[in-house]
Amino acid sequence: MERSAHSLVPTFLALARHSWLRPADIALRETVGRLGRDGEQQMMAATGGVNTHRGAIWALGLLVSAAAMHGGAASADQLTRTAAALASLPDRAAPKLFSKGLKATHRYQVPGAREEAQQAFPHVMKLALPQLMTSRATGASESEARLDALMAIMTSLSDTCVLSRAGMTGLKAMQQGARAVLLSGGCRTAGGQKALAQLDQRMLSLNASPGGAADLLAATLFIDRVCSPEHSYF
Helix, strand or coil, X not given: CHHHHHHCHHHHHHHHHHHCCCCCCHHHHHHHHHHHHHHHHHHHHHHCCCCXXXXXXXXXXXXHHHHHHCXXXXXXXXXXXXXXXXXXXXXXXXXXXXXXXXXXXXXXXXXXXXXXXXXXXXXXHHHHHHHHHHHHHCCCCHHHHHHHHHHHHHCCCCCHHHHHHHHHHHHHHHHHHHHXXXXXXXXXXXXXXXXXXXXXXXXXXXXXXXXXXXHHHHHHHHHHHHHCCCCCCC
């Protein structure tokens, strides 16, 4: 997993350089798409063909580009709206592939990663970031606050990674389990930790991993850091 993440550093640097102070237009959208696909190939080479971060490349790639388009100075709302504008543009060079995520969105008639980006990352802006701030303010450690933010995403997201492996049964288990963690006081409390352990065991039994939610947690932490430079959590 770490090898995969480190392999993407050149991709994100290239995205920032090519997007610096540029407007959202088709030319930039297609450049971003090409660089993202190059990053996928680097990731696959680093992992021996295992897809560990494709969803993160999409979400973080758009947000890195959006941050650069604003010259590194933008609010969270500006950042996500710019990323949404970029995601909504066509990429004529995009391969016509029917991924597992797309299959799940079609089969279960739910939005996926593309729609999340095109709608300006509502699970990040309306759920994860507010929960992250609330948990920090109420005494949670940074790790606990980030776990709470992940739970907030999982309460609502139609995670196509979970749907692909465990169907609607798995998705409902994920959403209900995440709600139980937060209703028990979050990950800093004994009740929340017990509910988290139960959720972990349930997802393991279903062979389902909330990869889509994890991608959006990464997006949340990126926005938190870029838009709140006074924080020193990284």
